[in-house]
Amino acid sequence: MKRLALGLGLLLGYGQPTDSVEAVRFLRREVRRLCRFEGRAPLTPGGRKAEAYLLKRLRQMGYSPQTQRVPLSVYRLTHAEAQALTARGWTRWKLGEDFLPSAGCPPLQGEWPVDTLPREGYAWWVPEPHPLTKVRQLAREHGVALVLYPTPRLTGSIAPEPDSVAVVYRRGELQRPQQVRLRIQGRLEWGTAANVWVKRPGQRADSAWVVGAHYDHLGRVGSLTFWGANDNASGTALLLLLAQRLVQKPPPPYDVYLVAFTAEELGLIGSQAWVASPPYPLARVRGMINLDLVGFGEKGVAVVGGSDQPAFWERLDRLRVQQGWNVPLLVRPNAPNSDHYPFREKGVPAVFFYLQGGPGYYHDGQDRPATLTWTGAYPLLRWIEEVLYLP
């Protein structure tokens, strides 16, 4: 209905769609496309398709995109199923709803009696959350093959290699069964994934800005796909939109490097590789802006690395105020939670912007394109453009 009304409006000459409507349309389309690539995990077919797609899109815009190959390993969980025996008989646990293997869960197949104490030959039903490192240590000491670990939310991650102990997260409210049956398969793979980047030449090359967003996500665990719409197809789409707009605008005062990072979810591996051998001297980078989780914004904008770089942050924030974007701001100190961090470690001023709001889907099967509201992406984009055009 909305689409029809807009079309009718255009036909009747009610005016062109505004810049922000066009921008959000672009973002929605790009996120839908990026979410077709099976969770975009490095070294998977989906990860390679995502890389190829970014190269194609950037070429279409007139850039000559570059890749930086990054060697890495990924442990992929290719199959996961679980059944539990209760008084009502055997029931199947649903992957992603009742259980989720930890990212490094080693391959495992069999049937175990369940106990709340760590005992050899039993699956250890940990009654309530304890520090996982301690749980793993106890499991090893007691010869436990399988740990069933409670969590209120099943949150996925991705590991570079298998662990020595099998930890399977279970939904906290599940009743303890007498027996569990599990089949988990995984495969360790080695290869290279790629950072994809372009340069928009500025009027001067004596310093540069870097804007980055990671395009990788968690891929799949068995039949469960982690789509990663907000994390971080949203930031990748915003990076593409910025790329397109920068070629249509006059050259910015300084060079701008736009980087789609790989393997953020594996531990900031792509951005670490970038700062280890950057195509431009880091000492001459004016600042780095990282975009990750930008599909919402009803609850405002958060900036990681704002409070501990007051001078840099105030220069940026002044432009937001000038632009009139009055929005709740959460200004946080630096933290190793996304791709700005390796830049900070090298002494480059860097901030990580994310937008707050939404239903809270995170590293699960529900982080899908249709859930995104795109409330804050356009004003955030305009703000970043102001930064890049600051003389």
Ligand SMILES: [Zn+2]
């Ligand atoms: Zn992310």
